[in-house]
Amino acid sequence: MSQKILLDKINIPGIKTYEVYRKNGGYASVEKAIKTLTPDEVVEEVKKSGLRGRGGAGFPAGMKWSFIDKKSGKPRHLVCNADESEPGTFKDRYLMEFIPHLLIEGMITSSFALGANLSYIYIRGEYMWVYKILERAIAEAKAAGFLGKNILGSGYDLELYVHCGAGAYICGEETALIESLEGKRGNPRIKPPFPAVSGLWANPTVVNNVETIATVPWIINNSGDDYAKIGIGRSTGTKLISASGHVKNPGVYEIELGLSVDEFMNSDEYLGGMSSSRPLKAFVPGGSSVPILPAELIFKTANGEDRLMSYESLSDGGFATGSMLGSGGFIVYNDTACIVRNTWNFARFYHHESCGQCTPCREGTGWLEKILWRIENGQGREEDIELLWSIQSKIEGNTICPLGDAASWPVAAAIRHFRDEFEYHVRFPEKIKNREHFVAEPFSQVKHLVGGKVIV
Amino acid sequence: MKVTIDGQSIDVEPGTTILQAARMIGGDLVPPAMCYYSKLKGSGGKCRCCLVEVSKGSEADPRPMPKLMASCVTGCMDGMEVNSKSSDRVTEARKSVTEFLLINHPLDCPICDQAGECDLQNLSFEHGNPKSRFIEEKRTFEPEDIGPHIQLHMNRCILCQRCVQVADQLTDDRVHGVLDRGDHANISTYISKAIDNEFSGNMIDVCPVGALTDKTFRFKSRVWFNKPYNAHRECTTPGCCGKTTVWMFGGEIQRVTGRKDEYHEVEEFICNSCRFDHKNVADWTIEGPREFEKDSVINQNNYTRKLEKVEIATEKTILMGRDEDRKKISMAEIPLNNNDKNS
Amino acid sequence: MERTHYKQEINMTEALMNRINELISHYPEDKRKSALLPVLHEVQDAHDNWLSIELQDKVAEILHIKPIEVYEVVTFYTMYNQKPIGKYMFEFCQTSCCCLNGAENLMDYTADKLGIKMGETTPDGMFSIAGVECLGACGYAPMMQLGDFYKEKLTEDKIDQLIADCRDDKIILHDK
Numbered sequence: 001m002s003q004k005i006l007l008d009k010i011n012i013p014g015i016k017t018y019e020v021y022r023k024n025g026g027y028a029s030v031e032k033a034i035k036t037l038t039p040d041e042v043v044e045e046v047k048k049s050g051l052r053g054r055g056g057a058g059f060p061a062g063m064k065w066s067f068i069d070k071k072s073g074k075p076r077h078l079v080c081n082a083d084e085s086e087p088g089t090f091k092d093r094y095l096m097e098f099i100p101h102l103l104i105e106g107m108i109t110s111s112f113a114l115g116a117n118l119s120y121i122y123i124r125g126e127y128m129w130v131y132k133i134l135e136r137a138i139a140e141a142k143a144a145g146f147l148g149k150n151i152l153g154s155g156y157d158l159e160l161y162v163h164c165g166a167g168a169y170i171c172g173e174e175t176a177l178i179e180s181l182e183g184k185r186g187n188p189r190i191k192p193p194f195p196a197v198s199g200l201w202a203n204p205t206v207v208n209n210v211e212t213i214a215t216v217p218w219i220i221n222n223s224g225d226d227y228a229k230i231g232i233g234r235s236t237g238t239k240l241i242s243a244s245g246h247v248k249n250p251g252v253y254e255i256e257l258g259l260s261v262d263e264f265m266n267s268d269e270y271l272g273g274m275s276s277s278r279p280l281k282a283f284v285p286g287g288s289s290v291p292i293l294p295a296e297l298i299f300k301t302a303n304g305e306d307r308l309m310s311y312e313s314l315s316d317g318g319f320a321t322g323s324m325l326g327s328g329g330f331i332v333y334n335d336t337a338c339i340v341r342n343t344w345n346f347a348r349f350y351h352h353e354s355c356g357q358c359t360p361c362r363e364g365t366g367w368l369e370k371i372l373w374r375i376e377n378g379q380g381r382e383e384d385i386e387l388l389w390s391i392q393s394k395i396e397g398n399t400i401c402p403l404g405d406a407a408s409w410p411v412a413a414a415i416r417h418f419r420d421e422f423e424y425h426v427r428f429p430e431k432i433k434n435r436e437h438f439v440a441e442p443f444s445q446v447k448h449l450v451g452g453k454v455i456v
Numbered sequence: 457m458k459v460t461i462d463g464q465s466i467d468v469e470p471g472t473t474i475l476q477a478a479r480m481i482g483g484d485l486v487p488p489a490m491c492y493y494s495k496l497k498g499s500g501g502k503c504r505c506c507l508v509e510v511s512k513g514s515e516a517d518p519r520p521m522p523k524l525m526a527s528c529v530t531g532c533m534d535g536m537e538v539n540s541k542s543s544d545r546v547t548e549a550r551k552s553v554t555e556f557l558l559i560n561h562p563l564d565c566p567i568c569d570q571a572g573e574c575d576l577q578n579l580s581f582e583h584g585n586p587k588s589r590f591i592e593e594k595r596t597f598e599p600e601d602i603g604p605h606i607q608l609h610m611n612r613c614i615l616c617q618r619c620v621q622v623a624d625q626l627t628d629d630r631v632h633g634v635l636d637r638g639d640h641a642n643i644s645t646y647i648s649k650a651i652d653n654e655f656s657g658n659m660i661d662v663c664p665v666g667a668l669t670d671k672t673f674r675f676k677s678r679v680w681f682n683k684p685y686n687a688h689r690e691c692t693t694p695g696c697c698g699k700t701t702v703w704m705f706g707g708e709i710q711r712v713t714g715r716k717d718e719y720h721e722v723e724e725f726i727c728n729s730c731r732f733d734h735k736n737v738a739d740w741t742i743e744g745p746r747e748f749e750k751d752s753v754i755n756q757n758n759y760t761r762k763l764e765k766v767e768i769a770t771e772k773t774i775l776m777g778r779d780e781d782r783k784k785i786s787m788a789e790i791p792l793n794n795n796d797k798n799s
Numbered sequence: 800m801e802r803t804h805y806k807q808e809i810n811m812t813e814a815l816m817n818r819i820n821e822l823i824s825h826y827p828e829d830k831r832k833s834a835l836l837p838v839l840h841e842v843q844d845a846h847d848n849w850l851s852i853e854l855q856d857k858v859a860e861i862l863h864i865k866p867i868e869v870y871e872v873v874t875f876y877t878m879y880n881q882k883p884i885g886k887y888m889f890e891f892c893q894t895s896c897c898c899l900n901g902a903e904n905l906m907d908y909t910a911d912k913l914g915i916k917m918g919e920t921t922p923d924g925m926f927s928i929a930g931v932e933c934l935g936a937c938g939y940a941p942m943m944q945l946g947d948f949y950k951e952k953l954t955e956d957k958i959d960q961l962i963a964d965c966r967d968d969k970i971i972l973h974d975k
Contacts, residue, residue, distance in 0.1 A: 087894045087933040118827070125840065125878045126934050128947035132974045161825040166836050167877030168637075169932065183835030183862075185634070185875040190501040190529045201830055244896040244937035251938045288895065288933075329937070331896055345895040349932050355875075356615065356634075356641030358502050363556035366639040370592040387589055394552035397523045398504055435903065633867045635874040646870040647802055647852055 002256035003230055005218045005238045006211065010098050016133070018140035021101040027146055029109045029217035034154045037220075042113035046216060048224025050236035055081055055172070055209030056287065056327040057402075058311050062224075067196040068114055069204040077205045078116045080107055080213050081177055082123040085169040086287035087349060088329025091240035092210035094252040096123070096130050100137040106213035107160055108146055109220055114206055117157050121210075122177050125166040134162045169353035173401045174207035175199075176355065187357045188401035209327075211240050232258030235310035239325070245283075245332040248272035261285075261307040261314075262299045265332070278334035278442075282418075285314050286326020288346045289406030291413030292339070293323050319413065335442040339421050341435065343414040344372035350407035361404040364395040368411055375422060378429030385422050389415055423450040457534040461485050461508075462542045474527035474538055475506055479719065485540045486719075488550065488579050490557070490664045491616035492528035493721055499621055500528035503557070503614065505579060507549045512537035524549050547583070554583040559590040560639070561665075562611045569607075570666030572679040575720060576614065597642050602632065603650030605671055605732050606660060610642050613667035619643060619659035626725060627653040643667070654693055657731040661714045661722050672732050673711040679703070682710055687740040689730065696727035701746050709735045715746070805882050807851035815845045819861060831862045835872055838862065839879055844973050848888065849880040877931065885920040885927035887965045887972075890944040893930035896937035905941045906930060909958050925965065946972030 014020035021027075033042050047062030068076060080103065084092040096103055103121070111119045123131050138160055141147050149157045168186045170176045175189035178200050199205025215237065219227045228236045235257035241264070244250045249272045255264060264270045265280075274280060284292045301307050302321035307314065315322045333342070351365040368391055371384050392408035399405070415422060421443055425432050427450060431441075457468055459477050462485040468477045476494070478486045487508055492500035500506075507524040515535025524546065527538070540546060557576060565571040597610035615634065620643070623630035632645045645651065651659070660668050682703035691698030703711040712731045714722030734740065819838050826833040835858070842858055843850050850858075855873055859866040873879045891897075891906045906928070910916055913926050920927040936942045939951035948971075950961060964970050 084935050085933055088896050088937050090935040090937055090939075093935050124935070125836070125876070126944055128840075129949075129974050132947075163825070163833075164837050164840060165876070166840065166872075166879060167931075168875065180836065181833060182830070183832035183864075183868075183872065185637070185871055190526070192531075201827070201833075242938060244940065245899045250940075331899075331937070333899065337899060341898075342895050345893075345898060349894050351638065352932050354638040356636075356638045359504050359553050359556045359614070362615070362639050362641070363559055366595075367556075367559060367590065367592070374592075390589075394549075394556070398507060398549055398552065400501060400504075400526075630865060631867055633871045635870060637875045646867065646874075647804060 002254075002259065003238065004254050005227075005230075006095060006102065006214055006240060007099075007252075007254045015099055016101075016137075018101060018137070018144060021099070022144070025221075026101055027105050027108075027141075027144075029220040030105060030112070030146055031152060033109045033112050033220050034152050034156060039113045039115055042109065042220060045219055045224040046113070049215075049219045049227035050224075050231075050234065051212065051215055051219065051227065052235070052311065053209055054211035054215070054239065054327070056086065056289075058325065061208060061212050064196070064208070065110075065114060065206055067194070068206055069197045070115065072197075072204065074203045075118065076114055076116045077200045077203055078107065078111045078114050078119040078213075079174075079177065079181065079200060079205055079207045080119070080121040080210055081172060081174065081207050082121050082127070082210045083165055083169075083172040083177060084127075084210070084327075085124055085172055085353075086289065086327045086329055087346065088242060088244055088284060088287045088331040089327045090242045090244075091252050091328060093127055093130060094242075095210055095214055095240065096127075096134060100130075100133050101141065102214045102217065103134070103210055104137050104141050104146075104160065106216045108141070108151070108158060110206075110208070110213055110216050111158050111160070112156060113216075116206075117159065119158065119160050120181060120200075121160070121162045122171070122181055123162055123164055124171070125164045128164065131162055131164050138162065168355075169349075170355045170401070170403060173403065176401065177207060178205065185355070187355050188403075190400060230256055232308065232310050233312060235312060235325075239309070239328055241309070241328040241330050243271050243330040243332070246275045246278065246334040246337070247332045248275050255309055257308075257310045258313075259309045260299075261309055264309055264330075265299075271330075271332070274332070274334055276334065278336055280332065281335045281337060281443075282333040282339065284323070284329070284331040284410075285309075286324045287329030288331070288349065289409055290324040290326040291319055291322075291409050292333075292342075292417065293321075293413075294417045297321055297417075319409070320416070323413070335444060336436070336439045338376070338432075338438050338443075339414050339418040340372065340376050340425050343411055344369065344376045346410045347372050347407065350403065354403060354407070358400045358404075360395045361399045361407065364391055364404070365407045367391055368395075368407065372411075375425045376432070378425070378432055380422070380426040380429075382423075382426055384426065385415060385419065388422075420447060420450045457532055457536075459532040459534075459536045459538065461538045462540050468532050470531075472532050474508055474510075474525070474530050474532055474536075475500075477532050478527065478538075478540060485542075487527050487540055488575070488582070489528055489719070490575055490579065490614060491618065493618050493621070493662055494719075495721060495725075496618055496621040496662065497625060499616075499618055501526050503616055504553045505550060505557075507546060507553070509539040509543045509546050510536060511539055550579075550583045551585070554579050555585060555589070557614055558584060559588070560595045560611075561614075562594065562596075564612070567675075568609075568612065568666040569669040569674060569679075570612075570663075573720070574666060575664035595639060600644055601648050601650075602645055603652055603656075605657060605728065606651060607669045607671045607674055608643065609667050609669070610644075612665050613643055614665055615641055615643070616664055618662040618664070619668055622658050622662055622725075623651070623653075623656070626655040626658060629653065654727050654729070655695070655725060657728045658714065658722070658725045660731075661716070661725075664720070670711060670713075670731070672735075673703075676710050677703075677705055681705060684746040686715060686743040686746045688743065689734065689740050691727060691730055693727035693729055695725075696730060697724040698726070698730060699724060700726055700730055700740075702740055702742070704737075707737065709737060709740070803882065805849075805851055807846060807849070807854060807883075809846070809851075809854055809857060811842075811857065812845065815841060823862070832864050832868070835862060835864070835869065836876070839869075839873065843879060847883065847886075849883050883920075883924075885925055887926050887945060887970065889926065889928045889961075890931045890934075891928070892932070892934040892936065892940070892942055892944075894933035894937075896933070897940040897942065900940040902941035905953055905955065905958065908955050912958065912962065926962070945970065947974045948972075 051061045052058040171180045171186040176186040180186040195205040301316040347369040351369040356362045392411040395404045396408040487506035490503035506527045508527040510521040514533030687702045855869045942951040
């Protein structure tokens, strides 16, 4: 049983309410920070903890905080990124829905550290009921004196509001989120300047994921060093993993980083193995945009080491034989799943979610989707596989924001590891007419019909 | 600050972008730019045509930048070294962007009024592939009437957003903008509304392609049959310089535009009255012929460049069919004759 | 792009205006535009879940911005409807994780059951169905959004029940 930091109190009845949350030690970090620490000391603890941004990129949170421009004298803002929309990821919603005060507490402590007096939680519009939960929680916290003017008699003021989006994956990108918060289209900004210098209304701004901010209270209540003891190497602490697909127990789990993928996947404490007798075919460890890996690279790395749930181990081998921890969206596929169809589905997602601002992403994502749709529907040509490879390589790295990369990587990984499945679709269109073509006849049974070269 | 682009160094002021520095040096190393416009605030960064490789970040931090950078929005640092035309990676990226810009473009140059002075044509000439790899159906938009002066062809648009910036920065009531998103993002007024403002005509001049053209010049002439002259008049519109280029066919003024420099940017913006309402020679003081860059079609007035003889690769074996094609037609092995083996 | 012009009765009630003013108060005084997204949600909820041009113009007036600034935003985000839709909008998640657990078949089932195709509205104006992209409920698939709430781990039986409940007016759409 590994240590729980975020979800340890989630099963206490009534923890959603201020009274119960407070009785169980809630808001202690606000008291400790405001009464006994300076803002810089709070930042220092977070730096020591080694906490990395939990939204996907894994950038050290304390370092991000230290970049905020305090010299300009402009008002500063903390914005919580609750625009969770990466396919396969639903952890932030779980946290906000069932223990909303943990996020509010984290927002207050973190805002204090940054010297922000006006902070926002940007939540995706589809989570409307969670928006209401947070609004009520904020009202409770304010009534209890943890928000508003002169918090706990310290002279520190903070207003916190929830802002809702309206259906746009791209607003999870921090500068698009800021644009959206300003009442505009969610077009990512050109960087530099970075938000730490010029963010919300051109003021210095830090944008952090829900899980990142919700971790701050524990770090302050204990210490950065205590947090750094949990986990493995540079992957400190715990991580929420959202598990979905063909597993026995899908849902949200808090794990200590460094847990083996095998244990996470197969022990009854976590996913409990596959949902049926159909064997494991592939998995995506960190949300739709990270590379998919075939069964043989899941539990062991290419070097034969145990694959662990950590930033380093999941990316071991680079994109050739590894993937990424990303946002912790753990998607599992059994042998009824069609990788081509899955890749098309993700390509459609990115096509739909491209903001349309820059050329490679606007034009390229649609092209990828169209070709994949043709292949999946028996209209593919041999040369389409090379074409897909070429297009994704032309999008990657050439766009304003990482959505271009996110659209390219799943396509590249699918071709890299499952090229024969693409060839099968091209050569045997009559066999893939039914959209559930691998249910009756999984690919392993027809694999001998094709065999292609491998691109790495 | 010293910056070196393709081996050529120049001293620039802090705040200068790589593209601006390249334009100061001039010549082949200047990256193409489809969305950046020096006279419009906030322009640039979107089309990705001007990507360059920064092989040395600065004297203080000499690490190369891992990704290609949009030169129009990346500031120079002291000691920075940049590869533009000299880098294969850059050439490859520009080819990619050109391909992306063209896949959904209608390629209707023969009936497009912009042909001959179109940035996308120039870009394709330099970086385009004569053969398209795109076999899907092209995206199209419903036509929208945006008033008596300006013709909107959304299918040709590359979403540089310059016209939106013109409306924001030159006029006080913007009625058009970018609507929808992704590859269906489009320039529109939402509900067909006339864009009517004394400076709206500048949207035509800043448009790098044929998406916004002059309705009063529509289908009148190919631009290379016109002779451009610098001209001016005493314009009473506040904010208008009255300095234009008039495009003549014989003794007739067929079109009036701003004066464009070698990067196709107007020197100064002009009002709609000058542009649309003054087509009589008597309205203008003609200063003399306007010079254009040497490669411009307009300057040459005809295609005089020598073309090399093109040999079509399939000619030799056209009766036999190509090896690879034949294999696709039938799964059975067809015995090869000597001719095939040699080809 | 030419757009169809639909008529809508505008009713900015006192309760709605109070809520709008409260939302505007969440932002600095000179940043009224920032309230645009939340305000549009409120206005749409109070107007049969869609926004006519006139309604968008009204929002522009309230926030002291140009109408085009509202149009730009409304057309960018998927949750704003620009034409009348059914009272009950079934929005199925159709992204891969849901499809692994039968979302596509369930969408077909629902469409057949209601006698309409994806993206359409029943002639009585009661139901609309649509496939949307990932709603962040991948572990509880297949699922749909109905009003402010999610309906998760759906089955054909649950769909039948849901349709019956909608017809009986037993479904709460908004959490006010």
